Amino acid sequence: MAIVVPCPSCAGQPTPAYTPPPPPAFLPALLLLLHSFALSLSLPRKDPLAREIKMVHLNRVATDKEVNAAKGLVDGMNKFTLAVEDEADDYTATVYGSKYAAEDLPRHEMPDREMPPQVAYRMIKDDLTLDGTPTLNLASFVTTYMEEEAEKLMVDAFSKNFIDYEEYPVSADIQNRCVSMIARLFNVPGNDDANAMGTSTIGSSEGIMLAVLAMKKLWANKRKAEGKPFDQPNIIMNSAVQVCWEKAARYFDVEERYVYCTADRYVIDPKEAVDLIDENTIGICSILGTTYTGEYEDTKAINDLLVERNIDVPIHVDAASGGFVAPFVNPGLEWDFRLEKVVSINVSGHKYGLVYPGVGWVVWRDPKYLPKELVFNINYLGADQASFTLNFSRGASQIIGQYYQLIRLGKRGYRRIMLNLTRTADYLSANLEELGFIILSQKSGEGLPLVAARLDEDLGKQYDEFAIAHQLRERGWVVPAYTMAPHSDKMKLMRVVVREDFTKSRCDALITDFKLALETLDAMDAKRIQHEKELTLHNRHAAQFHMRRRSTLIGAPGTPINKQPTQHFSDDHSLQAQHGKTHAVC
Numbered sequence: 001m002a003i004v005v006p007c008p009s010c011a012g013q014p015t016p017a018y019t020p021p022p023p024p025a026f027l028p029a030l031l032l033l034l035h036s037f038a039l040s041l042s043l044p045r046k047d048p049l050a051r052e053i054k055m056v057h058l059n060r061v062a063t064d065k066e067v068n069a070a071k072g073l074v075d076g077m078n079k080f081t082l083a084v085e086d087e088a089d090d091y092t093a094t095v096y097g098s099k100y101a102a103e104d105l106p107r108h109e110m111p112d113r114e115m116p117p118q119v120a121y122r123m124i125k126d127d128l129t130l131d132g133t134p135t136l137n138l139a140s141f142v143t144t145y146m147e148e149e150a151e152k153l154m155v156d157a158f159s160k161n162f163i164d165y166e167e168y169p170v171s172a173d174i175q176n177r178c179v180s181m182i183a184r185l186f187n188v189p190g191n192d193d194a195n196a197m198g199t200s201t202i203g204s205s206e207g208i209m210l211a212v213l214a215m216k217k218l219w220a221n222k223r224k225a226e227g228k229p230f231d232q233p234n235i236i237m238n239s240a241v242q243v244c245w246e247k248a249a250r251y252f253d254v255e256e257r258y259v260y261c262t263a264d265r266y267v268i269d270p271k272e273a274v275d276l277i278d279e280n281t282i283g284i285c286s287i288l289g290t291t292y293t294g295e296y297e298d299t300k301a302i303n304d305l306l307v308e309r310n311i312d313v314p315i316h317v318d319a320a321s322g323g324f325v326a327p328f329v330n331p332g333l334e335w336d337f338r339l340e341k342v343v344s345i346n347v348s349g350h351k352y353g354l355v356y357p358g359v360g361w362v363v364w365r366d367p368k369y370l371p372k373e374l375v376f377n378i379n380y381l382g383a384d385q386a387s388f389t390l391n392f393s394r395g396a397s398q399i400i401g402q403y404y405q406l407i408r409l410g411k412r413g414y415r416r417i418m419l420n421l422t423r424t425a426d427y428l429s430a431n432l433e434e435l436g437f438i439i440l441s442q443k444s445g446e447g448l449p450l451v452a453a454r455l456d457e458d459l460g461k462q463y464d465e466f467a468i469a470h471q472l473r474e475r476g477w478v479v480p481a482y483t484m485a486p487h488s489d490k491m492k493l494m495r496v497v498v499r500e501d502f503t504k505s506r507c508d509a510l511i512t513d514f515k516l517a518l519e520t521l522d523a524m525d526a527k528r529i530q531h532e533k534e535l536t537l538h539n540r541h542a543a544q545f546h547m548r549r550r551s552t553l554i555g556a557p558g559t560p561i562n563k564q565p566t567q568h569f570s571d572d573h574s575l576q577a578q579h580g581k582t583h584a585v586c
């Protein structure tokens, strides 16, 4: 079969027929490819995982040389340019009959010309099929299901810029309704003098940044008024904090003071936390549902110690996940504004708030905890507005989605869902215990509806949690394994987040696959397991190698060291870098 290739230098001339090169001409290139692939498999074994770190969200832009190199699909082999006979078939060609189906999707350079919408849609959709399936991703807290009616409302609001209060006053009001409902759920004082405040954010991370800024400013103002130095603020938190706390401290120049976990305590020790306080402490973070084990930290104990010792230091509660769980499952638990030292709380709307990402909320007990100089009264786009956020423009969809969930479900609807999740988590815990796991998370609604577990070392298994995670991955499940926060003996654990769409029958399917995974690993002797481990690493390298070949992420094997993004930003400052803690997905 002859493929017609238009020749740019003889435009308008009859185009010569293309005859594929005879097979032997490929051989040198193919050998080169095999050689470079083999090289990629024999990368230094010393730190095999180090090369796997990818800069997914902070990427280096390709150089011209790299862009040109990327045009060849494999080393040493020039890419064929295939084009359809008639270039002007944009309107009649089917997607896969069009010239675009025979070309690469643009990666580095914006294309010179348009492409038909149905082609762009299909090409991107096809590309995205290589992403994982959200419902099988049990690593994440983030919502993967909403009702169609909610989705319709959210799609209708795509074109609304939430910040434009003048043009979209109802969207703005809907935010305020959500703030009010959430603050009241957290038991803000409701008396006549009460004056709680809150705002929507992109997620808990932004809420936490704002809360840290407010605590820092408040402390600094107090120190200034007393004529004392205010250049060495510190904040106290558990070493199992989510990475956004490390970021907040680092970005805003606040010293991190950690209460470290131990081999059998993964939450903050209230006494140790309060003992760490000095005159430069801006606040204490207490987590309602840690990312690793889902346990609720004892905010009441911290509060009571502060009261008992008459210490004027505020508590911020990071209720990213627990804020929409505890009030329904465990309403008697005192963790919120019922405690006098709690001045601010954040929650993620996109976790157990049951909204697609990204929406979060942060609420302050009283405006006196929000220093004026952080709040901007701006007259922009035609209306006066008070703004305390890190960014400005954003879509209104997520806020509307949150309002839908709050009024559609009401307290009873949320309670029914959260109780179901709690039962499913208990059921999964019981089954995993039978399979020889030690359960690290709480049961019966004492913590988040998740199951964190580790293998019982007394069983003398030859394999670890990472090997099990790998086996489950092969069956389509994403159940991550981690190394726990510092000072917990580098304990390994696995975590299954039970989300709204993880029903009992899906849970049964997971249990079956856990059993199969363990049987497969049990049937292997130590040598085979070691071999599997190495093979897994090799495969990961190979997958990485191939992914990089077709991805816009730069840093393929052979990239000079000073061009490797992870070298450029080598991290020697985080808890991960210093203690080997790995971050759980959120």
Ligand SMILES: Cc1ncc(COP(=O)(O)O)c(C=O)c1O
Residues within 6 Å of the ligand: 141, 202, 203, 204, 205, 206, 242, 244, 287, 289, 290, 291, 318, 320, 321, 348, 360, 585, 586
């Ligand atoms: C305890 C905790 N805090 C903060 C965050 C960050 O939340 P977000 O992803 O909404 O920014 C997470 C994420 O899982 C979390 O678990």
